[in-house]
Amino acid sequence: MTLQTILPVQAAQIKEWAQTRGEAAWLTERRLQALELASSLELPKPEKTKLDRWDLSGYGTFKASETVSSTDSLPAAAKDLIEEGTPNLIVQRNSGVVYTKLSEELSAKGVIFTDLETAAREHEVLVKKHLGTAVKTSEHQVSALHYAAWTGGVFLYVPKDVEIEVPVQAVFLSDDVSATFAPHILVVADANSRVTYVDNYVSAGLNGSVLHNGVVEVIALDGAKVQYATVHQFGKEVTDLSYRRALLSNDSDIEWIVGEMNEGDTIADTATTLQGSGTHSDAKVIAIGSGSQKINYTTRAVHFGKSSESDMFTRAVMREEAQAIINGITKIEHGATKANGQQTEKVLMLSPKARGDANPILLIDEDDVMAGHAASVGKVNPEQIYYLMSRGISKTEAERLIIYGFLAPIIAEIPLELLRTRLQRIVERKLGQ
Incomplete structure (x- = not known):
């Protein structure tokens, strides 16, 4: 060949x-x-x-x-x-x-x-x-x-x-x-x-x-x-x-x-x-999938240095028939004493046909360290929608507010106002609002 x-x-x-x-x-x-x-x-x-x-x-x-x-x-x-x-x-x-x-x-x-x-x-x-x-x-x-x-x-x-x-x-x-x-x-x-x-x-x-x-x-x-x-x-x-x-x-x-x-x-x-020692990594990821997208997001931190710290935070919204694999991998190598690795993956699904898999992974080869993970996959909480509707807000608007609140912690970190505004418009378009 x-x-x-x-x-x-x-x-x-x-x-x-x-x-x-x-x-x-x-x-x-x-x-x-x-x-x-x-x-x-x-x-x-x-x-x-x-x-x-x-x-x-x-x-x-x-x-x-x-x-x-x-x-x-x-x-x-x-x-x-x-x-x-x-x-x-x-x-x-x-x-x-x-x-x-x-x-x-x-x-x-x-x-x-x-x-x-x-x-x-x-x-x-x-x-x-x-x-x-x-x-x-x-x-x-x-x-x-x-x-x-x-x-x-x-x-x-x-x-x-x-x-x-x-x-x-x-x-x-x-x-x-x-x-x-x-x-x-x-x-x-x-x-x-x-x-x-x-x-x-x-x-x-x-x-x-x-x-x-x-x-x-x-x-x-x-x-x-x-x-x-x-x-x-x-x-x-x-x-x-x-x-x-x-x-x-x-x-x-x-x-x-x-x-x-x-x-x-x-x-x-x-x-x-x-x-190196004393290093710090902070990764924030926001994602929206729509249509029939196939998506794979991986965020990783590999610790070699002593007293090194990593934080990973992913929030994803899947709608229509989008399918996403969300991977968080924290690896602490032998010798990386006092290292601290934390990660959180959260996926919100807006359609019965949407799918989001959150896979938190910790690989630890050292004893004197801290590490933790959290993951959740679910739909919009109906109790939250009911509470907002009881305050005179429509169901559509209630869902929109909940989704924006879900994504807001990362959008707020964007360092340019123009880019934050643009991202807000993209979110609105992707969510069909």
């Missing part, structure tokens, strides 16, 4: 893309090695989800997008997600980044905020050191194909002791079914730095199927604090495969805030490796 019959991406394509973009030779070589590795790797095996039955062939081809000098020239689907006067912003449309802006203030402090392709040429040492350290090429066939075919993306580097007060933002838009859409996000927060990064993924005007094979890597060095907020709101035409990983050094901290609002089938795996 030839490589061509196995994989949706070919070596000739990669070489052509690289030449078109003037890519660094070392990066092209990495791509080709990843493609060769992909042919020998298996697909991921998320819990109770058979990816071999999904159509994962929609990689498309690299198509250069025309850059713009102002956000006013962006398509409405992207422009609606950007607040006027946003000082630090990257916008990717299909295969490439079309708009980049970094304030003079942050540039003067040594902050790097550009597309990953440019960073690989202009900041080779930094990119080489960190690219592929959190999400390994060899993890599975999907990750290998990502490293072979990624385009555009973001590279954010925050120097030692630099604290960024204003969120750094990115928007990723897919509106061409024939274009590759596989951005790679690499965030490196140097020692004792602080940053909030916010991005939004959206699709518009698609007349066929698209595969999003995306990877996020966050590297937080000693004492760094990273807040990472992301909202995915792809239409039903997009199959979303997203792998997010963070590596934490001593006394560093990451907060994940994830809004899973897609209408198509989705695999999302968000994981933190607490390598």
